[in-house]
Amino acid sequence: MSGAGKGLALAAAVTVTVLASTGVWNPFPQMWSWISTSGPVAPGARWQQELGGTPQSVAIAGDAVIVEYRTSVEAYGLTAAVPLWSSDADWASIAGKGSDAVVVTGRLLTKGYQVLDPRTGVERRSDTTASAVWTYQDAIVDLSCSGGDDCRLTAWDPKSGTQLWSVGTGSIGFVLDAANPDLPDTRRLTTDDVDDDVAGPPVLPGLLGIPDDGQVRVIDTATGKLVQTVRPERDQRVAVVGGRVLTVTGTPRDGTCYYGVVATAPPRNAVVWQRDGLNLRTAENGSDCEQGRDPAGGYNVVLGVDPYGREVLINGYDGRNLWYGDKDSDVVAVNDAYAVIRKDDTLRGYSYSKGKAVWRQAGTSAALTPHAVIVLGKNRVTALTPSSGAVRADVRTDAKIFAVGPDGMIAVSGRDMAYLAFS
Known part of the structure; x- marks a missing residue:
């Protein structure tokens, strides 16, 4: 650069600095915003919003998007990502369904919780005694204990806040706290590219199993009554699935583990169905009889492996085979109506009611939600109609899918959140 050019550049820099310092014109914030803005989460997104941190969870509640951080919760409008409200909380979960959905929040190591309107953040109901809360489409269930030996499980209507039932459960031998602590039911199949809670809250099951110092107290959620208390043997594991109590027994013999499953109906403990040689993958190691996990599956369906290495999906209520595979097929996602087989x-996409595959799609993994099947490929996400495989969205993105609603899905990449609308 010539001496004259250097002089002009220096003069221009001095002029800009003077204008910025006097407040006449400051280009630096705009320049920094342009430099620091990340690229699009996915092409064709209806909107994209930069978040204040990395989210713990993201959920759709009616026409609001609820973002949970480690110590706070905030809400955005679903239509255009307009900020709605924020609140200090250590955890948040969604209860209810559609326009009747609510946000349940609370603090770790602090009893009680709040039920908030997802659109306004206004408190609808609060509790000061519960140590644990479970959220469902049709109920909020909380557990309160007085002195550790007098506990009650209570169900509430999410929309009206009225009490549905309350039942004493005796003492609880260890602490159940915060939102949706693990219960002895099914262990859902998940994938790293989709959030574990992408399907939203489930329907309240007919029976709930509450763990209690080595035993399981079984609650009938229709009547709000304690109907059975089960204490499994050392070689057994109990899971409450599909309105039945499943007892899985693992017997070590000949260097391996032989499994058997018995499903009973409380309160009389009548046997409804049973299977010998059915491995529900309750042990980390197939030859290890120490059962440290819930049965694989989801909702009212359990996923097992027969003695020949073939996977089978079983209706937990009556023991019917919903699907029986071959040695080269494996189940990657399951709910009460469909399974995704790879x-x-x-x-x-396999329909239980039709007894056949209703769609085929290239991909590596998938997740089932009430509104769409999320199929994942290399840097691609495709949303399909569960019953037919009709494409609702097909985008190139490496973002993680956090939530799926009736009309679109929420994808998050780093601190950027985007709404991908269905066609």
């Missing part, structure tokens, strides 16, 4: 590089 074989080679192809995924198939």
Whole structure:
């Protein structure tokens, strides 16, 4: 650069600095915003919003998007990501469904919780005694204990806040706290590219199993009554699935573990169905009889493996085979109506009611939600109609899918959140 050019550049820099310092014109914030803005989460997103941190969870509640951080919760409008409200909380969970959904928040190591309107953040109901809360489409269930030996499980209507039932559960031998602590039911199949709670809150099951110092107290959620208390043997594991109490027994013999499953109906403990040789993958190691996990599956369906290495999906209520695979097929997602089966590089959507595959799609993994099947490929996310495989969205993105609603899904990449609308 010539001496004259250097002089002009220096003069321009001095002029800009003077204008900025006097408040006449400051280009630096705009320049920094341009430099620091990340690229699009996915092409064609209806909106994209930069978040204040990395979210713990993101959920759709009616026409609001609820973002949970480590120590706070905030809400945005679903239509255009307009900020709605924020609140200090250590955890948040969604109860209810659609326009009747509510946000349940609370603090760790602090009893009680709040039920908030998802659109305004206004408190609808609060509790000061509960140590644990479970959220469902049709109920909020909380556990309160007085002195550790007098505990009650209470169900509430999410929309009206009225009490549905309350039942004493005796003492609880260890602490159940915060939102949705693990219960002895099914262990859902998940994938790293989709949040574990992408399907939203489930329907309240007919029976709930509450763990209590080595035993399980079984609650009938229709009547709000304690109907059975089960204490499994050392070689057994109990899970409450599909309105039945499943007892899985693992017997070590000949260097391996032989499994058997018995499903009973409380309160009389009548046997409804049973299977010998059915492995529900309750042990970390197939030859280890120490059962440290819940049965694989989801909702009212359990996923097992027969003695020949073939996977089978079973209705937990009556023991019917919903699908029986071959040695080259494996189940990657399941709910009460459909399963996604992978074989080679192809995924198939299997309908239990029709007894056949209703769609096929290339992909590596998938997640089932009430509104769409999320199929994942290499840097691609495809949303399909569960019953037919019709494409609702097909985008190139490496973002993680956190929530799926009736009309679109929420994707998050780093601190950027985007709404991908269905066509």
